[in-house]
Amino acid sequence: MKHTTTTCFAVLAAVLFAGAAAFAADEKEKDKPAKQTVTLRDGQVLEDAYILDKKPNGITLAYKDRCLFVKFSDMPLEYQKAFGYDPIKSARYEKKLDEQKKASAKADSERKAREEKRKADEDKHYKDKRINAQQQTVRKLELQLEEAKKRLETTEKTISQDRDALGMSAVGDTQISVESPWGYGGRIRSGTHNSAVTNKLMKEVDTMSMKRDKQAQDVIDLQLKLEAAQKTLDALMQKK
Numbered sequence: 627m628k629h630t631t632t633t634c635f636a637v638l639a640a641v642l643f644a645g646a647a648a649f650a651a652d653e654k655e656k657d658k659p660a661k662q663t664v665t666l667r668d669g670q671v672l673e674d675a676y677i678l679d680k681k682p683n684g685i686t687l688a689y690k691d692r693c694l695f696v697k698f699s700d701m702p703l704e705y706q707k708a709f710g711y712d713p714i715k716s717a718r719y720e721k722k723l724d725e726q727k728k729a730s731a732k733a734d735s736e737r738k739a740r741e742e743k744r745k746a747d748e749d750k751h752y753k754d755k756r757i758n759a760q761q762q763t764v765r766k767l768e769l770q771l772e773e774a775k776k777r778l779e780t781t782e783k784t785i786s787q788d789r790d791a792l793g794m795s796a797v798g799d800t801q802i803s804v805e806s807p808w809g810y811g812g813r814i815r816s817g818t819h820n821s822a823v824t825n826k827l828m829k830e831v832d833t834m835s836m837k838r839d840k841q842a843q844d845v846i847d848l849q850l851k852l853e854a855a856q857k858t859l860d861a862l863m864q865k866k
Contacts, residue, residue, distance in 0.1 A: 682719035767852040778841040
């Protein structure tokens, strides 16, 4: 079958190239297609050209290390007859190729649209996930800030109560007035009978004051974190 097909192409090539197709005497050389120098209508010269393939609408010529498809409609009439060119079959074949090309383009377009939709859905899911996580972060910071403010408020009340207690200390039936909750050397000037109580209250005030300062700083830090988190959330919401 291979020998018959090759021989047929070789004969057709001889007709097409209007030259003598040289065949070797031995069986091995018969399997090789005839090669000719071909000059096309546009003046292009193909050296060592031979028929590589045939379609209803034309043939593929191979020459050197290249290939060229030539449509039958671009060939002289005698070559068209030699190759059995049928305009109707050629038109049907080209119509089929066109339909296949359109179908392939449509499939590529649909595949591209699906890929774009998939990517858009993934992006949306990722953005929604980030927004949800950021909303949780904002809410967590809001709760932490509320708790920090409550702790600070409680500490300030305790300090206020201790200071009020330092303003009038009572021992038995004797009351000793204190000029200021903050006396010289960090202690209140008081009588001998209530100095221990006063010093204890003063230590508590000192301790609670340091605690209050730390809690106040915690409130400030949480407020800054909350502001930054809220800005990030706003930016994400704008890009949605």
